Amino acid sequence: MTDVTTQADRPELEADEEHSAPFWQRLVAGSSTWIGLILVALILIFSVLEPSSFVDVDNARNIATDAAVLLVLATGMTFVIITAGIDLSVGAVLVFSGVVSARAMNGAGGDNWGVIILGLVVALAAGAGWGLVNGFLVAKAKIPPFIVTLGTLGISLGAALVITGGVDERNVPFKLITTIGTGRAFDQVPWLVIIAFAVAIVFGVILAMTRFGRYTYAIGSNEEAARRAGIAVDLHLMKVYCLAGTLAGLAGFLSLARFSTTTIGGHDTDNLQAIAAVVIGGTSLFGGIGTMLGSVFGVFIPAVLTNGFVIVGVQPFWQQIAVGAVLIGAVYLDQLRRRSQYQR
Amino acid sequence: MPEPLLEARGIVKSFGRVRALRGANFTVFPNEVVALVGDNGAGKSTLVKTLAGVHQPDEGQILFDGEPVEIHSPLDARRLGIETVYQDLALAAELDAGANMFLGREIMRPGLLGHLGFIDKQAMRTRSREAFRSLGVTLQDTSAPVATMSGGQRQGIAVSRAVTWASKVVFMDEPTAALGVVQTRNVLDLIGRVRGQGLSVVLISHNMPEVFEVADRIEVLRLGERVARFRRGEVSMEGVVGAMTGAIRQDEIERPEADPPDQDAGLDAPRR
Secondary structure: OOOOOOOOOOOHHOOOOOOOOHHHHHHHHOHHHHHHHHHHHHHHHHHHHHHHOOOOHHHHHHHHHHHHHHHHHHHHHHHHOOOOOOOOHHHHHHHHHHHHHHHHHHHHOOHHHHHHHHHHHHHHHHHHHHHHHHHHHHOOOOOOOOHHHHHHHHHHHHHHHHOOOOOOOOOOHHHHHHHHHOOOOOOOOEHHHHHHHHHHHHHHHHHHHHHHHHHHHHHHHHHHHHHHHHOOOOHHHHHHHHHHHHHHHHHHHHHHHEEEEEEEHOOHHHHHHHHHHHOOOOOOOOOOOOOOOHHHHHHHHHHHHHHHHHHHHOOOHHHHHHHHHHHHHHHHHHHHHHHHHOOO | OOOEEEEEEEEEEEEEEEEEEEEEEEOOOOOOOOEEEEEOOOOOHHEEEHHHOOOOEEEEEEEOOEEEEEOOOHHHHOOOEEEEOOOOOOOOOOOOOHHHHOOOOOOOHHHHHHOOOOOOOOHHHHHHHHHHHHHOOOOOOOOOHHHHOOOOHHHHHHHHHHHHOOOOOEEEEOOOOOOOHHHHHHHHHHHHHHOOOOEEEEEEEOOOOHHHHHHHHHEEEEEEEEEEEEEEEOOHHHHHHHHHHOOHHHEEEOOOOOOOOHHHOOOOOOOO
């Protein structure tokens, strides 16, 4: 750094000492704080309405297990949306990865960890492959991500149907189901939940504290500025889409473990659920803003609503209505907050 | 007569059917403030972006310290010690001032964490704060997103970033366009101080009084070509405006001293 120092001729600036906002102020201003409070409020409301059945270890376990696969998808989606992109293909890539993973495990045969690891590697590789296709078309061919991933949604889901002939693959190694699928650590916490949270935490740390995360925000905030700052924008975008694809592959593997079948027809709205969770969590569709903690809250709000409605005896269909309203409300509040903050 | 530090020769750049630069020449000498002036659409910003590595020239040559160089990317320009304050500032609005200051050259955490890609936000904030203070840029909160700051503060961050990292040349594309009186004063003072550090400044501006105040030399671009060059005190504002608009050619402009008729040979050296 060259240093240009002449402070003496501008004493009037001394009075205006710079400072960072205190912690509580940043806490209040942070969008994930408010979403977290909404989640806490929902839990409190259901707890008061049905204290016996809602406030229960088994129930908490159910909610977390239901949310686990979606949390893995939302983790990758958070990165993509922070770059001002979108990935509509995650649900289809999940299905495709599950199908080829199941095929590979059946092809190898046997019921041991070797086969399970083979299945995991195949699922991750399949997801990464679709992610690279998305990333290449977005970053190099400059096709809008909405169109690219809408296209690969159709192609990957279609490919999964062609491979299976439309019939779910029901033959999954038993060991996979009893361990990762339904097993629990210390007989308490489901492995699915542990894996999903580990993924969210690791990538949350990467997003918040590393150069990879910083570049993700910078590209979403101002792609041209990032380019001019010497950041390899195209390469970074390809990495981000590849990450989202790989995590969709992992989600496909986890889904396979949990349901012991490929559930081809069961993931049509996974993409929209993941996007809704990320956006409810305070991540801006315009890019540059968002946190992993917010996405975790955003995943659990619909999960808690569904579960709570069932327990208090409301038709579960109301969950869709409630989530839709929460989504719109969250984005509206976020815009109000941003408008007041950015008014200059 | 000193050798030129940076020289563009016959730069041609087209965007589709628009020929933004038609064989433009441009010269920067060591340790001078040179103003690049021209009417709207004369090609000033395109020329600056070409020299900053944002655009690739279709034709022409760039010399740095007398050696031909190719500037394929902003990184190449950076390695030569060239930094740019773009007209749009090129700040990431959602990131804080420190993050923008160090965008693309983050300070990593020491040890293993740094190797794993962890960045040292605190160090970047502290060093940015020092840079802003020494340059007279006041920010209430260096951890707030740049989007929450005033136009003057944003300009201050962009200028500080360029000045902090440049070791040879700073391009400033209309650095005072969005500024009030006091902030404009700050930027103009800063330009003088940057030259005092031994750097060269290329100032792009429409504001003639400003140009006449700080520039050692003036180069005039018109329709993608250099049409005139002047040293400080050799020309009136009317003369420069005349050259910008094409109303006057350089050899018609009245000069206070007798110069050789070969303008390009006689006007290269900055006056000390």
